[in-house]
Amino acid sequence: MNVGDNAPPFDLPATDGASQGPGATPTAVVFTCNHCPYALAWHDRLLDVARDYSTRGVHVLLVNPNDAGRYPRDSFEAMQERVAADGGWPAPYLRDETQEVARGYGARTTPDVFVLDEAGVLRYRGAPDADYEDPAQNAAWLRGALDAVLEGSEPDPAETEPVGCSVKWSQ
Amino acid sequence: MTAQGLDPDAVVMREVATGKDAERERFVGSPTIRIGGIEVAPTEGEAAGLTCRVYRRRDGRISPTPDPEDLRQALVDSSSAAEVGRSDG
Numbered sequence: 268m269n270v271g272d273n274a275p276p277f278d279l280p281a282t283d284g285a286s287q288g289p290g291a292t293p294t295a296v297v298f299t300c301n302h303c304p305y306a307l308a309w310h311d312r313l314l315d316v317a318r319d320y321s322t323r324g325v326h327v328l329l330v331n332p333n334d335a336g337r338y339p340r341d342s343f344e345a346m347q348e349r350v351a352a353d354g355g356w357p358a359p360y361l362r363d364e365t366q367e368v369a370r371g372y373g374a375r376t377t378p379d380v381f382v383l384d385e386a387g388v389l390r391y392r393g394a395p396d397a398d399y400e401d402p403a404q405n406a407a408w409l410r411g412a413l414d415a416v417l418e419g420s421e422p423d424p425a426e427t428e429p430v431g432c433s434v435k436w437s438q
Numbered sequence: 439m440t441a442q443g444l445d446p447d448a449v450v451m452r453e454v455a456t457g458k459d460a461e462r463e464r465f466v467g468s469p470t471i472r473i474g475g476i477e478v479a480p481t482e483g484e485a486a487g488l489t490c491r492v493y494r495r496r497d498g499r500i501s502p503t504p505d506p507e508d509l510r511q512a513l514v515d516s517s518s519a520a521e522v523g524r525s526d527g
Contacts, residue, residue, distance in 0.1 A: 303492075304492040304493065308500045338487075432502075
């Protein structure tokens with residue numbers, strides 16, 4: 268999927284039992300997981316984005332597509348335990364059991380960020396920011412993309428190289 | 439390594455490609471760094487498997503690699519141990 272393409276709709280189960288997917292509001296779809304150090308390093312920054320932009324009508328969806336057969340720490344049960352241990356998250360944590368959503372988006376890593384506008388068109392794809400090791404980066408690329416979408420302008424950059432562990436595809 | 443008087447070319451990169459290999463090697467994730475067979479960042483109760491390894495930097499940050507200071511210290515310790523071994527021998 269390229270910037271400017273319509274993102275595939277989806278509806279996936281969240282750890283709280285509800286099903287969720289992109290709606291008619293700007294949405295950040297973030298492929299992530301439980302066990303990848305890059306995903307964990309960026310995790311708090313992504314949750315901060317969910318908190319900070321929820322009042323502006325932005326929907327953040329965290330999607331775990333990893334094969335739980337080979338990576339039990341990414342099972343739905345492990346996802347539920349993680350969210351519960353944190354006392355809940357400000358964004359739903361969704362399970363992509365069949366990996367169809369990840370394939371449809373062309374997700375490559377955890378994390379891999381896709382920002383959609385209110386029409387479901389992909390406006391940004393890539394990393395949350397330039398350095399997983401530097402919390403001060405504060406998910407600047409993701410925030411910039413959301414700001415641009417909310418203002419009706421084009422994100423700059425509109426695409427960056429996703430950085431993280433490879434998505435663990437079923438074999 | 440050079441600062442410790444060690445040869446950087448002595449680093450051996452090994453790919454652990456299968457679950458069986460991971461079990462046999464007691465490999466708990468990538469990257470796993472051993473000096474003289476000893477883990478730079480020992481783990482307890484971690485299951486062997488083809489996964490990504492999570493390290494903690496000294497300031498508490500999560501990282502895909504060990505803290506450089508931990509690596510440096512492990513090299514110093516291994517050099518010291520080797521020196522003692524030579525003296526004892």
